[in-house]
Each structure stands twice: as C-alpha cells, then as structure tokens.
Amino acid sequence: MDAEFTTMCETGTPEKAEPREITRDMSKKLFVGSLSWDTNDEGLRNAFGTHGEVSEAVVISDRDTGRSRGFGFVTFEDDEAADKAVAALNGTDLDGRTIRVDVAQAKQRSNGGGGGGGGRGGYGGSW
Numbered sequence: 117m118d119a120e121f122t123t124m125c126e127t128g129t130p131e132k133a134e135p136r137e138i139t140r141d142m143s144k145k146l147f148v149g150s151l152s153w154d155t156n157d158e159g160l161r162n163a164f165g166t167h168g169e170v171s172e173a174v175v176i177s178d179r180d181t182g183r184s185r186g187f188g189f190v191t192f193e194d195d196e197a198a199d200k201a202v203a204a205l206n207g208t209d210l211d212g213r214t215i216r217v218d219v220a221q222a223k224q225r226s227n228g229g230g231g232g233g234g235g236r237g238g239y240g241g242s243w
Contacts, residue, residue, distance in 0.1 A: 144198035145220040149187045168197020214233035
C-alpha cells in the first residue's frame with residue numbers, strides 16, 4: 117500500500133502509523149445466472165470443479181415452492197481459480213441454457229426498516 121496513514125498521538129499531534137496487514141479469506145464467490153430449472157447443487161459443483169477447488173456450490177431455490185430461482189453461487193478456494201472459471205464459463209451452455217458468470221457483489225444493506233405504515237385509513241374526519 118502506498119497510502120500514508122496518520123494517527124493522533126497523546127499530545128494531539130499527528131504521527132505516522134504503520135499500515136496494518138489486512139487478513140482476508142482467500143476464497144472468491146461467483147454469481148451464476150440464467151441457470152436451467154434442472155440444474156442442482158451437484159451439477160453446478162461439477163461444472164465449476166474442473167477449474168479449481170470448489171468449497172461451496174448452491175442453487176438458490178424459492179422458499180415457498182422449492183423450485184430453482186434460476187441462479188446460484190459458487191465459492192472457490194482461491195481467487196485465481198475463480199477468475200479462470202469466470203473467463204472459461206461465462207456465456208457457455210450448462211444444462212441447455214447459456215449461463216452468466218461473474219464475481220458476486222456484496223449485498224447492499226439498507227439503512228432503516230421497511231416502508232412506513234402510512235395513515236390509519238378509513239373515511240375522512242379525525243378521531
């Protein structure tokens with residue numbers, strides 16, 4: 117890292133701080149879209165396993181019906197294998213469908229809860 121980091125020392129003057137080593141899990145998660153309804157976890161693992169060690173492969177299913185939602189995620193043990201899988205498999209055929217493969221993006225968390233409740237309803241007048 118080339119950035120210079122500073123901290124405030126006890127006297128209130130800035131002092132140079134040593135950059136800390138950021139430890140991160142070396143695995144990389146891929147998003148796989150446009151899956152066939154027939155593709156299952158095992159089929160996903162087999163398709164991606166030829167490009168490196170897959171630690172997890174899961175097809176996302178609807179919680180009510182149990183039917184595939186048409187996408188899934190594959191997690192590789194190392195970044196290089198994941199990058200190779202993206203390059204090799206994006207736009208290829210899996211179980212009769214052309215799949216889309218890309219690095220998964222972190223889900224954005226919203227600040228605050230759901231929508232407001234609105235008014236009390238009913239007809240005119242105040243209580």
